Amino acid sequence: MATVTLEGVRKIYPDRGKPSVAVHQFDLAVADGEFVVLVGPSGCGKSTTLRMIAGLESISEGTLRIGERVVNDVPARDRDIAMVFQNYALYPHMTVHQNLAFALTLRKLPRREVDARVRETADLLGLREMLDRRPRQLSGGQRQRVALGRAIVRQPQVFLFDEPLSNLDAKLRVQMRREIAALRRRLGTTTIYVTHDQVEALTLGDRIVVMRDGRVLQVDTPSVIYQRPADTFVATFIGSPPMNLLRGRLVNGVFHHESGDFELPIRAPGAPDQPVIAGLRPEAVRLVPPGEGAAAEVNLVEPLGSETLVTLGAGSVVIVVRVEGTTPVKLGDRVGVSVASDAVHWFDAVRETRIS
Numbered sequence: 269m270a271t272v273t274l275e276g277v278r279k280i281y282p283d284r285g286k287p288s289v290a291v292h293q294f295d296l297a298v299a300d301g302e303f304v305v306l307v308g309p310s311g312c313g314k315s316t317t318l319r320m321i322a323g324l325e326s327i328s329e330g331t332l333r334i335g336e337r338v339v340n341d342v343p344a345r346d347r348d349i350a351m352v353f354q355n356y357a358l359y360p361h362m363t364v365h366q367n368l369a370f371a372l373t374l375r376k377l378p379r380r381e382v383d384a385r386v387r388e389t390a391d392l393l394g395l396r397e398m399l400d401r402r403p404r405q406l407s408g409g410q411r412q413r414v415a416l417g418r419a420i421v422r423q424p425q426v427f428l429f430d431e432p433l434s435n436l437d438a439k440l441r442v443q444m445r446r447e448i449a450a451l452r453r454r455l456g457t458t459t460i461y462v463t464h465d466q467v468e469a470l471t472l473g474d475r476i477v478v479m480r481d482g483r484v485l486q487v488d489t490p491s492v493i494y495q496r497p498a499d500t501f502v503a504t505f506i507g508s509p510p511m512n513l514l515r516g517r518l519v520n521g522v523f524h525h526e527s528g529d530f531e532l533p534i535r536a537p538g539a540p541d542q543p544v545i546a547g548l549r550p551e552a553v554r555l556v557p558p559g560e561g562a563a564a565e566v567n568l569v570e571p572l573g574s575e576t577l578v579t580l581g582a583g584s585v586v587i588v589v590r591v592e593g594t595t596p597v598k599l600g601d602r603v604g605v606s607v608a609s610d611a612v613h614w615f616d617a618v619r620e621t622r623i624s
Contacts, residue, residue: 269458270335270348270425272298272321277330279316279482290316291482294330303452303459305473307466308505313482314462315430321460322351322428334426350419351428354435356411358403358418364390365399368417389421392451409440416448420455429461433468445471466506470494478502496613500620503547503613509577509588512548515617529583532562535609545620547613550577550590554606555597561604566597580605 279291291313298304306314319325321332323344332340339347358367365386372382390396393413403411412432419427432448433441449472452459463469469476470490478485478493478501486498497503497511504510516525523532523546532546554561555578564587568579571594578589578597587605597603614623 269300269456271300271333272296272426272458272460273331273333274317274321275331275333277317277320277332278328279313279320279325280328289482291320294484296477296484296487298458298460301456301458303461303472303474304477305461305463305469305475306477306479307463307469308479309464311481312479314464314477314479316482317479318351318428318430318460318462321426322349323347347426348424349426349428350422350424351430352415352419352432354431356403356415356435358411358414360403363400363402364395364406364414364417367403367414368395368399368421371418371422385421385423389417392420392454393417393447408436409444412436412440412444413447416451420451425458427457427459429459429463431463432461433463433465441465441468448472466508470506476506478505480505496622497547498622500545500547500615503615507549509550509590511613512550512553512587513615514546514548514585514587516544516546518542518544525582525585527584530562530564530585532605532607534607534612543617544623545615545617547615548587548607549611549613550588552607552611553587553589555589555591555595556604556606558602558604561606564603564605566599566601566603569595569597569599 274294274296277291277294278289281288281290294317306317308314316325320327323342327340331338334347368386368389369382372385390399393416395413395417398406398410433444436444445468461472473490475487476490476493477487480501486493486502493502493506497506500513504513514525516523521533521535523534564580564582566578567581570577576591576595578591578595580587580589615621616623
């Protein structure tokens with residue numbers, strides 16, 4: 269195992285004389301044995317960053333270290349990393365055993381050691397009964413296990429995962445997420461994992477790196493990212509349903525929405541008449557009887573079994589509320605809205621960054 273350190277790493281693509289910057293000034297230190305997740309929307313630079321670490325993309329500027337060694341110009345095959353891709357990348361004409369053994373065979377390891385490693389990995393992933401099958405005879409989840417096994421069998425210093433679950437259905441995604449988490453605990457290998465799925469990020473990572481437009485917005489533990497997002501983008505990207513964001517002003521302890529359609533009594537930091545964005549997590553908003561709190565109307569009720577999502581409207585203002593279990597409210601009901609003061613997230617109205 270090893271540390272991974274990126275210092276001022278940039279990726280610039282030439283574009284008809286006008287350079288296109290895919291990754292800006294990326295700084296990150298991944299500790300030995302740590303599981304770090306890069307998360308963000310498509311095109312944010314997370315996969316490009318992972319490919320630079322893997323050696324599949326050149327580094328335009330900055331320094332990349334694996335352990336104490338600078339690897340900017342080291343070929344991918346010599347970096348002692350193993351990568352699991354979005355597609356399974358299995359050899360269709362080979363059996364599972366041959367797929368798992370392929371990289372070890374290329375390294376000319378003794379056959380007895382290769383067989384021992386393959387069987388150990390197969391036992392770890394529940395593939396022992398499938399070693400003689402070819403990829404076409406496997407389900408999607410089984411193929412992904414083989415792809416994981418090809419990385420594990422190499423016993424690398426660093427694992428790199430590039431959206432490995434995106435081709436699986438919802439049930440298999442949950443199952444494979446649990447299996448990856450269990451494997452991580454057993455193997456303890458330094459891991460960098462790329463996904464656009466914030467549930468994967470929250471459940472798998474020791475730390476999360478939130479990216480947008482090639483820039484790092486926040487690096488912290490899942491709980492801090494969720495409870496203290498650095499800006500409005502992080503606030504809405506992490507969490508489902510996303511945080512409600514309301515633009516307005518604070519006047520004498522009352523939040524006034526900029527539309528004039530919604531007022532919420534609340535204690536808040538800052539000077540009177542300060543333009544702000546109020547962030548309300550759906551689970552922090554409470555439904556109270558009409559006449560209490562702020563007035564709103566029920567526009568949509570979505571029962572989800574263990575919880576219910578209620579969409580409220582107050583003029584042009586829309587707020588989503590999460591209620592545990594079921595709720596007696598129905599479409600068209602008039603309700604009140606209440607939020608505890610310490611549950612509101614405050615952001616600067618211009619910079620959209622968190623107000624401490």
